[in-house]
């Protein structure tokens with residue numbers, strides 16, 4: 001890999017990291033609005049408010065960066081970066097087309113999971129350093145949620161990896177066949193729920209439950225640092241949707257995959273993201289204890305069952 | 319999850335379905351600055367003043383709960399137009415201002431104005447950058463008078479205004495005859511004041527007298543048409559059993575008298591034994607009963 | 622010296638520095654965060670050595686572990702922001718910890734130093750397959766033993782919490 005190639009790949013990843021979350025955010029703006037009988041943003045940029053999020057970013061940049069007097073300044077400052085960068089790293093490992101990937105590593109499925117796990121550390125740091133009880137509660141909830149949901153998620157991914165016989169996401173897509181949709185269905189459901197919980201989306205958004213604890217770990221944040229947290233949230237949706245697409249929906253598999261592969265991946269991921277938005281509009285938030293009950297009583301047993309099912313089928317067919 | 323996971327999942331799916339259905343419908347958002355809203359004619363946008371109508375009587379200012387109407391006026395003498403005539407005085411309005419920073423759009427001033435000088439106008443774009451600019455003087459208030467919408471046509475199904483309804487009250491021809499008796503009896507009946515409210519419906523029949531020139535000929539079939547002869551019956555009952563609610567219900571079964579109902583008006587109209595007539599009067603609608611003989615005579619005279 | 626050596630040394634120095642900060646800082650949460658940094662840089666060392674899978678596992682497992690550590694630190698000490706002397710470890714504990722740490726270092730050094738030579742060691746390319754074969758082949762017994770150890774720790778923790786609750790001692794939180 002030459003230096004030039006490395007630079008190009010990095011730039012592409014950063015560009016995708018900045019653009020795709022905005023697309024998801026705009027989808028959310030519009031879907032949410034129309035699902036509630038509204039129009040959503042209509043002004044910014046002229047055509048149906050397409051530039052609303054860019055305008056928001058411009059607004060965030062101008063805001064004063066307030067750090068509470070009692071806060072632990074250093075930790076408070078770097079927390080948004082700790083929350084944001086892992087998602088960028090995770091995005092770099094996910095292939096969106098045959099050979100189109102930021103960094104092709106043999107164990108990319110694992111790499112993405114490892115990167116995502118680090119993100120919550122940013123929430124925890126921000127929540128603790130804010131010296132605010134709501135931030136603290138939000139951070140603790142987020143951390144507990146991550147611990148509860150990472151296990152079923154890893155198990156579900158392990159099942160797919162077992163089925164494909166590889167830990168590489170590209171390899172998984174190459175091995176993928178349509179009947180896996182059925183075979184891996186329980187695992188897919190578990191993964192989807194765990195992904196929602198891990199990126200704090202409704203119905204698992206207790207860490208930032210605005211009606212209970214103001215805005216959780218982000219309560220004290222303003223301006224650009226707050227925007228980073230929000231960007232991390234939407235980047236999380238992008239990463240999870242892409243990961244789901246690649247693991248369970250065959251990534252770029254589809255008609256004319258050779259030339260339209262990237263389109264297929266992005267389209268599938270966009271549909272997943274839209275479903276995530278749809279759920280946010282439709283469902284209320286779970287209670288904190290219901291969340292943990294769901295993880296330990298339902299998801300982990302289902303994930304283990306899926307793993308066993310995969311193992312049996314793999315042993316019988318190979 | 320008490321109803322089991324299936325009900326739970328069905329509930330989730332129901333939520334998704336609802337939002338999806340809403341998404342297919344057109345949004346209800348009104349794009350306000352681009353498209354002006356189509357406000358109903360009675361919208362409370364701003365209070366407009368028709369200066370010519372205002373007599374500076376100050377009623378509005380005194381009724382305003384916020385005291386946000388400011389009126390200055392002086393008296394002017396108009397010399398007599400005819401020799402030897404008397405000079406007249408007239409109020410001249412100097413200042414009329416409403417502070418819309420205080421106004422809470424209760425509309426009391428508009429109700430209070432006896433001269434129709436104040437009206438609601440649907441103009442609503444009043445925002446100012448300084449709160450003091452919300453004190454609008456009479457020229458501005460008068461300008462808004464141009465935007466007062468014409469009055470709405472009356473809803474054909476609307477009930478008559480109170481005055482009309484009162485004037486249409488049934489004639490009670492029995493009245494004059496019974497007058498003395500009823501007047502004599504009245505003080506003796508402590509429960510009387512509450513009776514009318516209760517018995518009002520059963521007594522509607524007299525209203526049916528209106529049929530003379532009125533529609534609703536089917537009306538007489540209603541239970542209220544208690545035979546005048548029976549009317550002496552229901553009356554004692556409430557005396558023993560004070561729960562008046564029973565009275566109308568008890569009266570209803572007697573209504574099978576419906577076939578004869580059309581005869582009721584006549585019966586009612588016919589002069590009766592003074593006692594019955596007196597009771598009739600007690601069960602009549604309140605206003606007439608409450609008033610003195612002169613007033614009760616009025617409707618009777620009409621009929 | 623190759624680029625790889627330089628990167629490795631960088632990671633190693635960072636790891637050592639973070640580890641020192643982790644044990645010397647006066648703030649509980651900072652110690653945990655420096656621990657994350659230490660473990661992360663060690664994962665970097667693994668990456669440089671080509672043991673990619675081990676590095677990822679290091680990240681995935683230890684970050685999760687440290688998060689739990691932070692939660693416990695917060696719940697047990699209220700983890701105030703800033704230095705608090707009442708949370709400081711007493712001297713005798715520090716002494717014991719130093720002794721234990723030094724003896725562990727000595728043990729590892731005794732094992733590792735004799736095999737260090739100037740001769741370049743040929744690192745076999747570490748593949749996922751290789752690692753798994755090693756874990757479930759040569760090292761299967763230590764691996765299983767570790768699992769049993771963790772399981773017993775888990776059960777122990779569970780029993781302790783249950784016994785404490787059954788004894789009716791206030792457990793801080795409201796029971797369910």
Ligand code: SF4
Pocket residue numbers: 365381382383384385386387416420421422423424425426427428
């Ligand atoms: S609307 Fe009510 S508050 Fe406003 S000026 Fe009239 S009476 Fe006063």
Ligand code: SF4
Pocket residue numbers: 371372373374375376377378379389430431432433434435436
């Ligand atoms: S009540 Fe009517 S007439 Fe009297 S001062 Fe007010 S606006 Fe004028």
